[in-house]
Amino acid sequence: MIRPATREMDEPKTDAGFEPRITAFVCNWCTYTGADLAGTSRLHMASNVRIIRLPCTGRIDPMFIMKAFERGADGVIVSGCHPADCHYTSGNYHARRRFTVFHELAGFLGIHPDRVTFSWVSASEGAKWRDVVDETVARVRALGPFSAYRDLVGRPNMSGESYATLAGLFGDDAGAASPAGAASPGGPVATAEDAAGADVAQRAAAAPAAARAAPAAYPAAVSPGPGAPASGGPGHAAGAASPAADGSES
Amino acid sequence: MTEEHPNGERPADASGRDERTDGERSADVPGRDERTDGERSADAPVRDELFLSTESLAALVDGLLTAGTEVIAPVVVGACDSPAAMASAACLRPGVAAEQVDYAVLDGEHRLALGEAMPNLSLKSFFLPQNEALLCWRQRGGAIDLQAAPTEHAPRLVLGAKPCDAAALEVVDKVMNWGCADELWNGRRDATTIFALACPMEDDSCFCTAVGAAPDGTRGADALITPVEGGYLVSVTTEKGRAFLDAHSDRFVALEGLAGAEALRAQAEAFRAEAHARVAANLQIDAASVRQWIETHYDDPLLTALGVRCNGCGACSSVCPTCHCFDIVDEPDGVGSGTRRRCWDTCQTGKFTAHASGHNPREDQNVRFRQRINHKFAIYPLRFGEVLCTGCGRCTRVCHAGQDLVEILAAIDVDARRGDLDAAAEGDAA
Amino acid sequence: MKDLRDLARSLLTGGEVQMVLGWEDGRRGARPAFITSPDDADRLIFDTRCVHNLATYLNPRRPQVTELGKVAMVVKGCDVKAVAGLLREAQLTRDRIVLIGVRCGGVLEEPALPTAAPLTAPTVAPRCYGCDNREPKLFDHIVGEPQPEPPAPAMTIDDRIATLDAMTPDDRWQYWTNQFSKCVRCYACRQVCPMCVCERCIADKTVPQWIETSSHPRGNLAWNMVRALHLAGRCVGCGECERFCPVGIPLSLLNRKLQQVVDERFDYVVCDDPETPAPIGDYRPDDSQEFIR
Numbered sequence: 001m002i003r004p005a006t007r008e009m010d011e012p013k014t015d016a017g018f019e020p021r022i023t024a025f026v027c028n029w030c031t032y033t034g035a036d037l038a039g040t041s042r043l044h045m046a047s048n049v050r051i052i053r054l055p056c057t058g059r060i061d062p063m064f065i066m067k068a069f070e071r072g073a074d075g076v077i078v079s080g081c082h083p084a085d086c087h088y089t090s091g092n093y094h095a096r097r098r099f100t101v102f103h104e105l106a107g108f109l110g111i112h113p114d115r116v117t118f119s120w121v122s123a124s125e126g127a128k129w130r131d132v133v134d135e136t137v138a139r140v141r142a143l144g145p146f147s148a149y150r151d152l153v154g155r156p157n158m159s160g161e162s163y164a165t166l167a168g169l170f171g172d173d174a175g176a177a178s179p180a181g182a183a184s185p186g187g188p189v190a191t192a193e194d195a196a197g198a199d200v201a202q203r204a205a206a207a208p209a210a211a212r213a214a215p216a217a218y219p220a221a222v223s224p225g226p227g228a229p230a231s232g233g234p235g236h237a238a239g240a241a242s243p244a245a246d247g248s249e250s
Numbered sequence: 251m252t253e254e255h256p257n258g259e260r261p262a263d264a265s266g267r268d269e270r271t272d273g274e275r276s277a278d279v280p281g282r283d284e285r286t287d288g289e290r291s292a293d294a295p296v297r298d299e300l301f302l303s304t305e306s307l308a309a310l311v312d313g314l315l316t317a318g319t320e321v322i323a324p325v326v327v328g329a330c331d332s333p334a335a336m337a338s339a340a341c342l343r344p345g346v347a348a349e350q351v352d353y354a355v356l357d358g359e360h361r362l363a364l365g366e367a368m369p370n371l372s373l374k375s376f377f378l379p380q381n382e383a384l385l386c387w388r389q390r391g392g393a394i395d396l397q398a399a400p401t402e403h404a405p406r407l408v409l410g411a412k413p414c415d416a417a418a419l420e421v422v423d424k425v426m427n428w429g430c431a432d433e434l435w436n437g438r439r440d441a442t443t444i445f446a447l448a449c450p451m452e453d454d455s456c457f458c459t460a461v462g463a464a465p466d467g468t469r470g471a472d473a474l475i476t477p478v479e480g481g482y483l484v485s486v487t488t489e490k491g492r493a494f495l496d497a498h499s500d501r502f503v504a505l506e507g508l509a510g511a512e513a514l515r516a517q518a519e520a521f522r523a524e525a526h527a528r529v530a531a532n533l534q535i536d537a538a539s540v541r542q543w544i545e546t547h548y549d550d551p552l553l554t555a556l557g558v559r560c561n562g563c564g565a566c567s568s569v570c571p572t573c574h575c576f577d578i579v580d581e582p583d584g585v586g587s588g589t590r591r592r593c594w595d596t597c598q599t600g601k602f603t604a605h606a607s608g609h610n611p612r613e614d615q616n617v618r619f620r621q622r623i624n625h626k627f628a629i630y631p632l633r634f635g636e637v638l639c640t641g642c643g644r645c646t647r648v649c650h651a652g653q654d655l656v657e658i659l660a661a662i663d664v665d666a667r668r669g670d671l672d673a674a675a676e677g678d679a680a
Numbered sequence: 681m682k683d684l685r686d687l688a689r690s691l692l693t694g695g696e697v698q699m700v701l702g703w704e705d706g707r708r709g710a711r712p713a714f715i716t717s718p719d720d721a722d723r724l725i726f727d728t729r730c731v732h733n734l735a736t737y738l739n740p741r742r743p744q745v746t747e748l749g750k751v752a753m754v755v756k757g758c759d760v761k762a763v764a765g766l767l768r769e770a771q772l773t774r775d776r777i778v779l780i781g782v783r784c785g786g787v788l789e790e791p792a793l794p795t796a797a798p799l800t801a802p803t804v805a806p807r808c809y810g811c812d813n814r815e816p817k818l819f820d821h822i823v824g825e826p827q828p829e830p831p832a833p834a835m836t837i838d839d840r841i842a843t844l845d846a847m848t849p850d851d852r853w854q855y856w857t858n859q860f861s862k863c864v865r866c867y868a869c870r871q872v873c874p875m876c877v878c879e880r881c882i883a884d885k886t887v888p889q890w891i892e893t894s895s896h897p898r899g900n901l902a903w904n905m906v907r908a909l910h911l912a913g914r915c916v917g918c919g920e921c922e923r924f925c926p927v928g929i930p931l932s933l934l935n936r937k938l939q940q941v942v943d944e945r946f947d948y949v950v951c952d953d954p955e956t957p958a959p960i961g962d963y964r965p966d967d968s969q970e971f972i973r
Contacts, residue, residue: 062909063882063890066902070892071584083965093963096972097946101912101960103971104941105905105934108844110853119973132973148853152898153583155861350928370927380864381895455708558714558744561736563868565926579886579893591894594864599871600741601884614744650872650924651732652711 020074020140022049022133025064027057027092030081030122037126045130046137049077056080058091062102065116069149075115075140077132082120092120114139115146294468298476298483298518300495300502301511307481310501311409315356320406322376324369325360327352353408353415364410365477368452372571372642373408373415377438378422380568381593384434384578389586401437407494410447414456414642416470417463418571419444424634425574443494446471447482448518450525455643457533457656463640465529466522476518483518529641533656535663537627537637543666544628548620552665556658557619559651564596566645566653572626572638575602597621623658681726683823684754687780689721691752697778698749701737703730709792712737714745726754726824727796731787731805733918735762735874740771752778756787757813760952761916762874764818767954771877774954781819785827786811789923799830806833807919807932818952837936844933856901862927863900865893869921869931870907875914882906908934913942913959916950 026032032053038045054060057080065076078099086092099118107113117136121129302310314321326349351367353376354360386397408416419439426432449465458464468474472491475482484502486492495502505511547553567573577595582588595602598619603612612618630638646655688700692715702724704713710729715721734753737745745751755763760779766772786799786808797803808830815826844852867883870876883891883903891906892899915935922931942948945968948959 063902063906066905067890070898070902083969090963093965093967094961096967096969097960097963098909099972100945100968101909101938101941104945105908105912105938107849108841108852108934108937109856109901109905110849110851112849113971117973118971135973150898152857152901153892153894153896155857155897558737559712561868561871561924562742563871563924564866565868565924568864568866568926577893579889581889581892581894593894594866596866599867614747615742616744646708648926650920652706652708654707657707 018141018145020048020137020145021072022075022077022136022140023068023073024049024051024077024079024133025054025057025060025068026051026077026121027059027080027087028053028055029087030085031079031119031129033123034121034125034129037124038129039126041126043126043130045133048137049133056086056088056091057095057099058086058088060095060098062098065102065106069115069146072150074143074146075117075136077117077119077136079117079119079121079129079132082122085122111149112143114143294487296466296468296474296476296485296522298485298515299505300484300486301478301481301505301508301514302475302484302502303481305481306501306503310498311356311362313498313501314407315358320404321356321409322353322373322406323356323409324351324363324366325354325356326350326363326366327354327360353411362410365447365450368412368642368644369415371569372418372644373411374418374422374571374574376408376442377419377435378574378576378594381591382434384590384592386589387587399434401433403437403441405441405443408442408444410475411444411471412449412642413446413465413467413469413471413474414449414458414463414640415571416444416446417458417467418470418640418642420470421572421634421636421638421640422574424636425630428633443472443490444470445473445475445491448474448476448522448525450521451528452643453647454532455646455654455656456529456641457643457659458641459526459530460533460535460659461537461637461639461641465525476521478514478517478521483514533641533660535659536666537631539666539670540659540662541628541631541637543662543669544624545632547665548624550665552661553620553623554616556623556653557614557616560598560615560619560653561651562598562600562615562618563651564598565648565650566622567596567598568594569644569648571640571642571644597625619653623662627659627662681724681823684726684780684782685721685724687821687823688715688724688752689718691778692716692718692721696750697752699745700724700752700754700780701734701745702726702754702780703732703734709794711791716748724754726782728786728788728799729791729793729796730756731789731791731923733759733762733872733874733916733920735759735766735918736872736920738763738766738772738777739874740877741879746776750776750778752780754780754782755816755819756782756784757811757816757952758807758916758918760816760818761813761950762918764952764954765875765914765916765950765958766877768956768958769877778821779816779819781816781822783815783822783824783826784811785814786830801831801834804830804833805919806835806837807917807936809833809836812949813952816952818954837932838940840930841933841937841940857897859929860900860904861897862929863895863897863904864927865895865900865903866926868924868926872920872924873911874918874920875911875916876907882910904929904931904934908938911935912938913946913948913950915939 026035032051035051052064057078060078065078068076080092080095081087083092083096103113103116103118106116117132117139119128119132121132311321311323350370351363352370353373356362382399384399388395388397422435423439426435446468451465456465458467463469466474466476468485468487472486472488472494474485474487476485483505484495486495505515508514544553567575573594573596575595575597576592578590578592580588580590597603597612598615600610600613600618602618604610612621626638630636643656646653684702688702691697692700698716700713700715700721702713702715703710704723704725705711710725710727710731712732712734713723715723734755736742738751738753740746753759753763760781763772763777763779767774787805788797788799788803789805790803799808809832811830814829816822844855847855867881870881870883883893883906886893891902915938917932917936917939919932921935922929925931939950942959946959946964
């Protein structure tokens with residue numbers, strides 16, 4: 001189970017349901033200042049965005065965007081100075097070409113274009129920043145969580161090995177008490193297994209066995225119960241979205 | 251990364267220097283196989299005892315799947331798996347067979363392909379997965395919880411293994427139990443019953459008989475099945491195989507007393523003998539003298555010039571049933587938690603021997619490719635008494651740069667024999 | 681190919697080069713040849729099985745060929761674009777290589793044949809269709825007769841990309857994540873690519889680790905995306921990455937897609953003139969930006 005990077009990323013559940021987590025990579029001289037202006041002007045806007053400040057959009061490597069998705073972001077904003085206004089003269093021109101290529105490739109791979117928003121927001125455009133944020137949050141909220149990306153880690157490979165299997169044996173991922181006798185370093189595996197076994201079997205039963213990409217997942221390390229082995233590991237059946245299996249991801 | 255220390259290099263032993271020679275030390279290896287390659291391939295003679303009809307085999311498989319037992323077998327895999335894309339041909343690469351055969355866990359969706367083309371990858375990934383979690387950690391306050399990977403697995407069956415792939419597992423067992431036991435590997439091995447399927451020979455890149463395996467070999471297999479009219483004849487090799495057959499005895503018919511048994515036996519024997527002769531014609535080498543040659547010709551241009559064509563892509567290592575080197579990485583998935591994983595590695599990349607200082611003892615592809623030959627045909631035999639190769643030929647087939655192990659071994663063998671003849675002549679003259 | 685063999689022989693005899701890089705017959709079809717003696721020049725062949733992009737042996741990460749001295753290399757039109765790319769990026773100096781251009785009419789998808797076969801719709805390599813460099817323009821010598829255009833394959837690479845483009849994002853995601861779940865991270869694609877020249881690949885960087893090295897589909901997605909992005913505007917379309925992939929991932933679709941993007945957006949097509957600047961690293965003030973709010 002992939003835990004959120006920091007506790008602060010756990011947004012409180014509102015009545016509206018899912019609240020997206022947005023990471024924003026912004027340049028220091030324009031957009032960051034513009035966001036500051038939005039704040040000091042006390043503009044109301046969605047609070048789902050965590051800003052990462054960089055000197056210039058030219059510093060932004062497409063891997064930052066991918067890393068954000070790997071670590072739990074549901075959407076990403078990339079924003080900087082308008083062309084011709086770059087503090088370093090040409091940084092955003094280089095960035096623009098890189099963004100073009102990334103945007104096209106991401107779309108070709110099936111990442112929905114609404115998940116990554118690019119914008120030029122100047123230091124005086126506090127209102128525009130508010131609009132970019134609100135629109136992005138609304139679009140990503142409509143798309144739902146991007147667990148499909150980070151849950152790729154749990155998808156079985158050709159020999160059926162599933163990578164999330166082990167982490168699931170820890171038990172409840174929201175930090176509640178681990179199964180009694182959780183393995184201490186060097187502790188016997190059998191104890192934790194037995195304790196976790198019932199838990200795993202329960203989750204395995206909850207995750208629909210049909211949700212397997214061929215070939216099937218390797219059976220979790222419990223004595224063979226009736227029926228199918230755990231698919232993709234507890235909590236990470238490929239594509240499955242049963243609420244119990246999804247754990248606290250919301 | 252695990253790798254035996256090359257001949258002559260030993261780590262300083264703080265607790266007391268080990269004064270034995272390599273030969274003496276490697277004799278301590280439990281289960282060290284002292285037999286020659288010729289002797290070994292003759293072990294566990296094939297004795298067809300039972301008949302399994304094609305229908306009974308299908309019923310056996312269905313029964314196992316219904317009971318939830320994992321069955322691994324060669325199946326036809328499409329060039330892509332997504333139903334939407336299958337319909338569109340966008341996924342197909344012209345020139346690549348639209349259907350390929352590979353070992354996979356049976357799931358009722360893929361067609362069983364016994365005795366058809368050689369599976370693309372070997373059985374290795376079911377015992378040493380491409381990527382395997384070793385343990386997970388999680389910090390809780392001042393303590394760290396560790397969850398180690400399970401080493402016990404539900405019993406499973408491999409049906410229709412190529413004899414070269416089954417034999418490879420026994421070859422790798424040696425290093426996996428050298429010094430310390432690799433419980434992850436052993437756990438999977440213990441849980442698996444292997445039925446090998448006698449092989450007619452894939453093509454002229456096969457050379458199993460030259461390295462101590464055989465298309466009708468029983469090494470590594472708990473039973474060997476040979477195709478005959480209407481089904482298969484079954485020969486049991488191990489207690490585990492016997493136990494499986496006893497547990498499913500309703501599917502198998504004893505040959506003794508079966509009408510037409512003699513004809514079936516003759517068919518099976520002919521199949522195996524013909525296959526053996528076909529493969530033997532591909533390459534005949536004296537593995538001992540090849541090893542001797544490699545050990546004494548370390549800087550010979552025949553070895554050092556082999557790597558020039560090699561791109562260092564490592565495809566040979568990934569398809570090889572006996573290559574077993576791996577890398578270990580710790581992957582955090584948040585603050586204070588993560589997973590330690592091991593994944594396949596290949597000695598053909600520069601990074602394999604890159605030191606933190608920046609020095610790399612194997613700096614160019616010539617040296618790296620020589621290392622591959624050295625390890626498989628000299629170092630492993632020194633340590634464990636057998637070559638780290640079962641002649642499946644996948645490395646030659648998959649190498650798109652045209653490296654050819656059959657050609658390389660033949661060249662070394664020729665040079666070795668010429669050297670032997672020269673030495674004998676000198677001896678006579680002396 | 682008498683002209684080719686004679687030329688190779690004279691270059692070696694005269695000492696102008698220490699090695700001639702071309703193709704020869706191996707036990708399993710055509711394969712790269714490394715000719716160091718004039719007597720071996722007759723091993724050189726050129727036919728429809730000569731698929732390999734020999735420019736990969738000029739890669740500075742793998743010096744076992746170039747450290748032998750000056751090298752003469754037989755190059756098809758696609759191969760010489762890679763040489764031009766290396767020259768463009770200062771990974772190679774022009775005086776270290778003698779280019780023997782060869783006029784080409786296309787190659788087979790699969791060179792593992794005992795003799796050359798004619799090109800037909802099912803057997804021709806799809807990347808050859810529409811080739812704009814059948815007569816290389818960058819060369820020191822040129823051999824071979826002018827060849828006809830290669831036949832169109834049953835489905836061109838562009839057709840296959842169009843089919844994918846017509847799918848919904850979710851279907852495309854399914855398709856690509858299925859493909860990437862096959863990846864075993866052997867890095868064959870990187871090793872064989874003549875344009876992957878970084879001494880320390882980003883995938884090998886561990887402090888910090890940017891690309892997850894594990895061969896789960898998430899790490900594989902990151903690796904394949906990053907490689908495609910780093911090749912944008914540099915990939916010459918030789919198709920070797922796809923050919924070498926031991927698990928059959930259709931990498932040509934990824935790289936060709938970005939070739940299309942670079943062409944449409946930046947009006948750039950990779951060519952064999954080392955003087956033209958690459959598109960990433962260059963820019964125009966009026967580059968399109970309709971996707972940027």
